[in-house]
Amino acid sequence: MTFSPTLVLLLFLSALLGAFIATLLLRHRQRALTQEREQLRETLAAREAELPAVRERLAALERESLALRERNENLSAHAARLEERLRAEERLTQEKQALLEDARAKLADAFKALSADALKSSNESFLKLAQESLARFQQGAQADLEARQKAIEQITQPIRERLEKFDGKLDELEKNRIGAYRALSQQVSDLLQVHLPQLHQETRSLVQALRQPQARGRWGELQLKRVVEMAGMLEHCDFEEQVSQTTEDGRLRPDLIVHLPGNRRIVVDAKTPVAAYLQAVEAQTDEARNAALIQHARQVREHITALAKKNYFEQFDPTPEFVVLFVPGEAFFSAALAHDPGLIEYGAENRVIPASPTTLIALLKAVAYGWRQEALAQNAAQIAALGKELYERIAKLAEHWANVGEKLDKAVAAYNQSVGALETRVLPAARRFRELRAAGDGKDIPTLEPLTQDTRALTAPEWSGPGDAQNPAV
Numbered sequence: 001m002t003f004s005p006t007l008v009l010l011l012f013l014s015a016l017l018g019a020f021i022a023t024l025l026l027r028h029r030q031r032a033l034t035q036e037r038e039q040l041r042e043t044l045a046a047r048e049a050e051l052p053a054v055r056e057r058l059a060a061l062e063r064e065s066l067a068l069r070e071r072n073e074n075l076s077a078h079a080a081r082l083e084e085r086l087r088a089e090e091r092l093t094q095e096k097q098a099l100l101e102d103a104r105a106k107l108a109d110a111f112k113a114l115s116a117d118a119l120k121s122s123n124e125s126f127l128k129l130a131q132e133s134l135a136r137f138q139q140g141a142q143a144d145l146e147a148r149q150k151a152i153e154q155i156t157q158p159i160r161e162r163l164e165k166f167d168g169k170l171d172e173l174e175k176n177r178i179g180a181y182r183a184l185s186q187q188v189s190d191l192l193q194v195h196l197p198q199l200h201q202e203t204r205s206l207v208q209a210l211r212q213p214q215a216r217g218r219w220g221e222l223q224l225k226r227v228v229e230m231a232g233m234l235e236h237c238d239f240e241e242q243v244s245q246t247t248e249d250g251r252l253r254p255d256l257i258v259h260l261p262g263n264r265r266i267v268v269d270a271k272t273p274v275a276a277y278l279q280a281v282e283a284q285t286d287e288a289r290n291a292a293l294i295q296h297a298r299q300v301r302e303h304i305t306a307l308a309k310k311n312y313f314e315q316f317d318p319t320p321e322f323v324v325l326f327v328p329g330e331a332f333f334s335a336a337l338a339h340d341p342g343l344i345e346y347g348a349e350n351r352v353i354p355a356s357p358t359t360l361i362a363l364l365k366a367v368a369y370g371w372r373q374e375a376l377a378q379n380a381a382q383i384a385a386l387g388k389e390l391y392e393r394i395a396k397l398a399e400h401w402a403n404v405g406e407k408l409d410k411a412v413a414a415y416n417q418s419v420g421a422l423e424t425r426v427l428p429a430a431r432r433f434r435e436l437r438a439a440g441d442g443k444d445i446p447t448l449e450p451l452t453q454d455t456r457a458l459t460a461p462e463w464s465g466p467g468d469a470q471n472p473a474v
Contacts, residue, residue, distance in 0.1 A: 158393065162386055169386075173379055183232065220270035223328035224255055227357050231364030233258065254312065258367060260321070261374040266367075267312045268360070270326040273299035277332055290339075297340035300327065300354065304343070308350035324363070325354045332356075419449075 228237050237258050256268035276299055280292035307323050325347065327333040333356035337343055347354050355363065 162390055162393075165386065169379060169383060173376070176375075217270075217272060220272040220326065220328045221255055223357065224268065224270045224326050224360075227326075227360050228256065228364060231361050231368060233364045233368050237364075254323075255326070258364065260367060261370050265320050266322060266324060266363075267320045268324040268326055269307055269310075270328060271300075271303045271307075272328055272332075273303060273336075274329070274332055275299075277335060280335070293335055293339045296332070297336040297338075297343070300325075300332075300336040300343060301340060301346060304347045304350060304352045304354060307352045322351045322353055324360065325352055326360055327354060327356055330356045330358060 228234055237256055254267045255270045258266040258268060260266065273296060276292050276296035280289045280296060283289035283292055304325055307325055310323075312320055312323050327336070333354065336354075343354055
């Protein structure tokens with residue numbers, strides 16, 4: 001392979017150019033390194049120049065550190081000594097405090113003893129006059145007070161007895177009320193559980209006997225009496241053996257008279273129209289049964305008319321409120337009402353009230369309740385009388401208390417008067433002993449203050465005062 005002279009020349013020139021450029025770069029790098037070396041030398045020289053000062057500063061710091069360490073040790077030791085001293089001071093302070101408290105207590109006891117002796121010696125002579133003056137008024141007030149106390153005891157003793165009697169009345173009323181409610185509950189229970197089933201059983205068993213008029217009448221009277229017993233009204237009811245009236249038409253003997261509160265009364269007449277009813281029970285056909293029941297209702301209406309014509313309202317004084325037609329059987333009464341619904345209205349128009357055992361029991365129960373209310377009203381009247389008497393006695397007691405207050409006011413006024421005389425006439429002369437140094441080491445005579453507390457006046461509206469013309473409380 002051969003190269004042309006031109007190519008060789010170019011290669012040579014390129015090599016020379018590269019060498020020249022490299023030489024320039026090396027020289028530039030050398031100059032930079034030389035400058036850097038000079039700067040490092042200058043810096044090193046400056047540091048070497050500063051080294052003695054740094055060494056000297058380091059030595060000074062070491063010396064200062066050593067001094068600080070020694071000072072710290074000294075301060076720690078001093079602090080330990082101060083703490084020990086502080087603890088000792090605290091113990092000493094506590095001991096001093098204990099001694100001070102003990103001394104203070106002893107001094108207080110001694111001061112109390114000395115002050116008591118001094119006060120006693122100085123006050124006895126100066127208060128003697130006031131005590132003597134006050135004693136005279138106290139003796140009079142004490143005698144009056146004892147008399148008032150005896151009078152008050154004489155007044156309060158009957159009041160106490162009345163209050164006990166009042167409480168006894170209230171307890172008795174409460175017991176009677178509870179007993180009445182219990183008796184009512186028991187009677188209702190007996191009525192539901194015993195008497196009504198027994199009544200129905202006896203009604204069925206006596207059907208045959210009731211066919212005879214005399215037996216029917218006697219049975220009606222017995223049923224009436226049993227109803228009265230079940231209602232608990234025997235005390236306020238009179239039967240035919242006890243009450244009767246004779247008129248132009250003959251002798252009127254109602255089966256029962258029921259007494260009402262306020263001297264009023266109710267006449268009860270027992271009727272037993274069961275003949276037609278028994279025929280209805282034995283009837284084989286509905287037509288016959290219905291006809292018999294209509295006849296039964298007609299018989300009941302006739303009994304109402306007959307009772308209205310007996311003029312019970314004109315024969316008894318006071319006039320009865322109304323007449324009760326007692327039908328001794330629920331079935332009899334309900335059957336009559338079923339076939340004659342106007343029976344009750346008809347009876348009311350004639351002042352005759354038809355009643356079955358149930359309705360009569362309810363009526364008698366209502367009357368019994370009215371009697372209980374009457375008893376309560378009478379007891380309430382007694383309680384009102386007791387309350388009025390109690391009120392009057394309390395008002396009298398208030399009057400006595402007001403008199404006691406007036407006496408106490410007079411005693412206070414006398415005390416204030418004696419204190420004024422002592423302050424203006426006796427104590428000024430006594431204080432001159434101290435000015436003349438004749439009182440020794442005694443204390444100053446204390447100032448006596450008058451009493452300013454008044455007794456509380458009675459301001460209740462019931463109290464009009466002993467000086468008034470009238471006292472509404474008495």
